[in-house]
Amino acid sequence: MENFELFGNIEQGKNFIESMKSKRFLFSFVISYTETCEIPGITFAGADKDSIQFTPPADAEYLHYGYCKTIDKIPMTPDGKPTPGLLTKTALESASIPHLTINAGSKISPQLPFIDTGMPFGKNISTEDAMTDSQVSHAVDYGRIVGRSMASLTDCLIIGESIPGGTTTALAVLKALGYDAKVSSSIPDNPVELKNQIVKSALERIDSDHPYSIVAKVGDPMIPFVAGMLSSASSVSNVMLAGGTQMAAVLAFAAKIGFNEENTAIGTTSYITGDESANFTSLVSKIADIPAISVNPGLENSKHTGLKAFSEGFAKEGVGAGGSIISSMIKTGNDSTKFLEIAEKEYHRLFTSL
Amino acid sequence: MENFELFGNIEQGKNFIESMKSKRFLFSFVISYTETCEIPGITFAGADKDSIQFTPPADAEYLHYGYCKTIDKIPMTPDGKPTPGLLTKTALESASIPHLTINAGSKISPQLPFIDTGMPFGKNISTEDAMTDSQVSHAVDYGRIVGRSMASLTDCLIIGESIPGGTTTALAVLKALGYDAKVSSSIPDNPVELKNQIVKSALERIDSDHPYSIVAKVGDPMIPFVAGMLSSASSVSNVMLAGGTQMAAVLAFAAKIGFNEENTAIGTTSYITGDESANFTSLVSKIADIPAISVNPGLENSKHTGLKAFSEGFAKEGVGAGGSIISSMIKTGNDSTKFLEIAEKEYHRLFTSL
Numbered sequence: 001m002e003n004f005e006l007f008g009n010i011e012q013g014k015n016f017i018e019s020m021k022s023k024r025f026l027f028s029f030v031i032s033y034t035e036t037c038e039i040p041g042i043t044f045a046g047a048d049k050d051s052i053q054f055t056p057p058a059d060a061e062y063l064h065y066g067y068c069k070t071i072d073k074i075p076m077t078p079d080g081k082p083t084p085g086l087l088t089k090t091a092l093e094s095a096s097i098p099h100l101t102i103n104a105g106s107k108i109s110p111q112l113p114f115i116d117t118g119m120p121f122g123k124n125i126s127t128e129d130a131m132t133d134s135q136v137s138h139a140v141d142y143g144r145i146v147g148r149s150m151a152s153l154t155d156c157l158i159i160g161e162s163i164p165g166g167t168t169t170a171l172a173v174l175k176a177l178g179y180d181a182k183v184s185s186s187i188p189d190n191p192v193e194l195k196n197q198i199v200k201s202a203l204e205r206i207d208s209d210h211p212y213s214i215v216a217k218v219g220d221p222m223i224p225f226v227a228g229m230l231s232s233a234s235s236v237s238n239v240m241l242a243g244g245t246q247m248a249a250v251l252a253f254a255a256k257i258g259f260n261e262e263n264t265a266i267g268t269t270s271y272i273t274g275d276e277s278a279n280f281t282s283l284v285s286k287i288a289d290i291p292a293i294s295v296n297p298g299l300e301n302s303k304h305t306g307l308k309a310f311s312e313g314f315a316k317e318g319v320g321a322g323g324s325i326i327s328s329m330i331k332t333g334n335d336s337t338k339f340l341e342i343a344e345k346e347y348h349r350l351f352t353s354l
Numbered sequence: 355m356e357n358f359e360l361f362g363n364i365e366q367g368k369n370f371i372e373s374m375k376s377k378r379f380l381f382s383f384v385i386s387y388t389e390t391c392e393i394p395g396i397t398f399a400g401a402d403k404d405s406i407q408f409t410p411p412a413d414a415e416y417l418h419y420g421y422c423k424t425i426d427k428i429p430m431t432p433d434g435k436p437t438p439g440l441l442t443k444t445a446l447e448s449a450s451i452p453h454l455t456i457n458a459g460s461k462i463s464p465q466l467p468f469i470d471t472g473m474p475f476g477k478n479i480s481t482e483d484a485m486t487d488s489q490v491s492h493a494v495d496y497g498r499i500v501g502r503s504m505a506s507l508t509d510c511l512i513i514g515e516s517i518p519g520g521t522t523t524a525l526a527v528l529k530a531l532g533y534d535a536k537v538s539s540s541i542p543d544n545p546v547e548l549k550n551q552i553v554k555s556a557l558e559r560i561d562s563d564h565p566y567s568i569v570a571k572v573g574d575p576m577i578p579f580v581a582g583m584l585s586s587a588s589s590v591s592n593v594m595l596a597g598g599t600q601m602a603a604v605l606a607f608a609a610k611i612g613f614n615e616e617n618t619a620i621g622t623t624s625y626i627t628g629d630e631s632a633n634f635t636s637l638v639s640k641i642a643d644i645p646a647i648s649v650n651p652g653l654e655n656s657k658h659t660g661l662k663a664f665s666e667g668f669a670k671e672g673v674g675a676g677g678s679i680i681s682s683m684i685k686t687g688n689d690s691t692k693f694l695e696i697a698e699k700e701y702h703r704l705f706t707s708l
Binding site for chain 2: 026064098099100102103109111112113114115116117118142145146149152153154
């Protein structure tokens with residue numbers, strides 16, 4: 001318990017942590033895409049503008065193979081800091097937690113077997129609607145099918161995502177649904193102004209308070225799909241939404257279509273819960289009566305600048321890193337000192353082999 | 355036990371049945387395609403020549419939704435006899451066994467979420483090679499990945515298939531690997547002569563005894579993919595190959611790439627093990643030291659001609675019907691009388707609703 005900080009429904013959070021010890025976890029990795037990420041300066045999820053679209057499939061390949069096939073290195077920030085997938089991979093492997101990749105609108109397909117949903121990627125919300133209403137319905141329906149199937153195979157379904165630019169669409173959805181949200185960023189100096197401009201122009205297109213219409217106009221494909229997964233999975237097993245403000249947007253939309261709060265928790269890193277430019281924990285409490293579990297991976301103690309960077313605000317979260325670390329610590333009993341040790345091994349393997 | 359007849363490694367078969375009671379099962383449904391099925395008179399897996407290509411995705415949709423999206427009725431023989439998927443669906447639902455669909459070379463994608471493998475369909479082996487050697491490697495590699503993932507989520511992975519024309523490619527692969535095989539058919543008056551002609555012309559193209567080359571020249575995409583699944587899954591959990599002579603071909607190829615016999619069983623219907631035009635049980639014994647488990651679904655006692663037909667030699671097996679019935683009986687303790695009762699309910703639902 002001392003590894004974690006609890007917010008929201010703290011009792012339920014304690015029970016979740018206790019009841020999940022030595023239980024079965026399954027990590028589902030949802031990759032998607034919104035053209036909103038192509039707006040210059042909006043994301044660091046990629047070494048440069050052209051490589052951003054390869055980040056979601058490359059993260060999936062790295063999780064699975066330990067290296068990427070779509071690109072020659074693992075996803076990095078422009079200045080060479082590694083994907084948070086490094087933390088996810090370390091967490092899942094150290095706890096022998098199996099994972100499956102789901103393509104819910106990625107522009108590029110990963111080079112591994114994955115669950116296909118036939119979903120197109122989202123459009124740039126600063127200039128046009130992200131999706132049609134029927135594409136949102138399709139996303140929710142297929143999310144419900146996938147969530148039910150996966151939840152029937154485990155005791156706790158962890159859901160992580162990779163969608164560059166997703167914090168901006170998350171911000172738009174949260175605001176459109178009536179929440180005074182301030183979201184985090186993969187960039188230490190959060191480009192709040194730019195995000196707010198984009199969101200403002202996107203919100204002007206909203207002409208209905210129907211949740212499907214709102215997500216279609218200003219959201220991204222990941223949000224309705226994961227909300228669909230949550231709504232069916234939470235009626236079958238426990239669900240851990242692994243992420244920061246993007247999962248808050250999923251939660252806000254899921255609250256409209258219905259899900260079982262008693263089986264749901266959201267797990268993230270202390271870099272999100274401690275982010276002063278955002279208001280994650282109070283936001284989650286406003287949306288749903290569920291626990292928010294936060295873990296400090298202890299990366300500030302790393303001897304590698306690339307790992308230390310996460311604690312300094314680079315790519316604070318993503319690829320379900322926080323929820324994966326929490327799940328692996330619950331299953332193995334490891335603390336952050338042990339986690340840092342194995343994360344540094346993986347970092348060393350990557351940056352001596354690549 | 356009295357529900358089943360055991361062949362091959364009978365001791366292991368008894369242990370399998372005993373040890374699997376009240377365990378977790380997962381049904382994986384592998385859909386594929388070989389243009390060999392377009393040869394007139396080779397298969398009954400479709401109402402007519404043009405609809406055969408829709409049978410695999412339609413079977414997947416029927417298993418999942420209870421109706422089809424790709425076609426307006428469930429798959430049927432030209433004279434209106436239902437797909438063996440009816441037996442599979444009844445078996446899986448009555449035992450609450452979850453299932454996942456895998457597209458391993460189907461010409462048409464199913465309208466539901468499925469695991470994609472990026473595999474192309476197989477060519478007509480009477481006129482050209484089914485695949486390239488590298489396509490076979492891809493199928494085996496991806497099969498290994500999918501098998502490992504799925505086996506880690508259950509105690510027993512059931513593998514069923516739907517590939518029209520597949521008994522002919524299975525016959526070719528078995529003969530090319532040195533087995534004196536006589537295979538079953540979806541047609542009561544097994545078109546043995548036609549199959550042998552096709553196989554003969556296919557075998558003439560073989561110029562290497564390398565198993566990958568043999569399957570590439572005269573096989574189909576399902577065989578190397580399911581063999582790959584078996585090779586990895588059998589090292590993690592129990593595996594039930596659900597099918598007749600096509601699974602014998604999978605077994606013959608898997609014996610070349612390696613798999614764990616101790617965790618493997620093959621399950622089918624008594625319509626296959628009792629088929630005089632074939633030699634299933636002796637064939638399996640020659641290939642591997644595993645149990646062959648046979649179930650008589652008791653359909654000869656049905657009041658519906660469409661169900662009775664299975665016992666009269668129409669579509670004796672397919673969509674993993676036999677192995678699914680065996681697994682559901684092991685899990686629920688149902689006998690064939692109880693199974694027939696629920697199968698007739700499903701038959702009635704279909705043919706009064708459609």
